[in-house]
Amino acid sequence: MAQRPSICIFGAPNSGKTSAMKSLAHSSEAAKRVLYINADNKALPWFGSNDFTRYTLQCPTQLPSVIEQAGKAVDKDSKPKFDTIIVDTNTRVMDTYASKYIGSKEPKYVYSDDGNLVTDMNYIAVTKAGTIDGMSAWGRSAALFKDIMEAGDKANCQMIYISHMTLTQRPDGSFIYEAPLQGTVGKVGLTAWFSIAMVAKAVPVEQLVAEPDTYMLTKTESRKNTGHRFVFQIEKTSETQDYPIRAIDGMYPSSMHYIDNDMSNLLKHLDNLYAGNDTGLPQD
DSSP states (O other): OOOOOOOOEEEEETSTTTTTGGGGGGHHHHTTTTEEEESOOOSSSSOOOOOOOEEEOOOOGHHHHHHHHHHHHTTEEEESSSEEEEEEHHHHHHHHHHHHHHSSSSOOOOTTTTOOBBBBBBGGOOOSSBBBBBHHHHHHHHHHHHHHHHHHHOOEEEEEEEEEEEEOOOSSSSSSEOOOOOOOHHHGGGGGOOOOEEEEEEEEEEGTTTTTOOTTTTOOOOOOTOOOEEEOOOSOOTOTTTSBBBBOOOOSSTTTEEESSHHHHHHHHHHHHHOOOEEEEEOO
């Protein structure tokens, strides 16, 4: 598989962020080549077809190493073990770091069941007295995030990062939707780290009528009697100029604003684009 850009999926709670991964589980063999890193400590939101390799993150400082090791892992035939790595969610990773290693008086180290230290001390800033060095800790937080992203870039897997999304106020008083992250990462904005970012949401079916007819969008209810469909918003509208959405030029025709929240379908679309194949979408 050719290396594809990392993808970030933003969304409010219950917007279909994680359930968008269900399509990757349709084939048991394909699903086993997906590593799902669970940082939110929650179950997958569907029954059956749960053959992902799943890893529950015990400490946020583990994540760079976990991604690095997964990127190097091989199967019995010495081929890469994983095609796709999902981090759910990067906002919880950084929130947990802040609560354990910045916001408390003393660091809340994590130990394995057999008593070994799990926390990576390279990301911990403490004084000689063993308390948290708050000023240095923010620098370690930024280093952790940078190392997470660099590990993903080197992993030779499709990286998918899921993020919570909230309305935040800029220093100038204006508002923007972004990941609720603190420190320098939050000030710059998570979107700046991605060339592909989209928003998971539920939209009224009637709002989809004006969209072009393509295989990437189904214009029916996701659930009966709701009147809504779960989608990825891939292009900003006049009402959503403050959404964290980015796409590579030529990825979609300009007339498209929404696609199904179907990650498998999206990755096939990217495969066709990078292979120079006809995507089957209308041309601008």
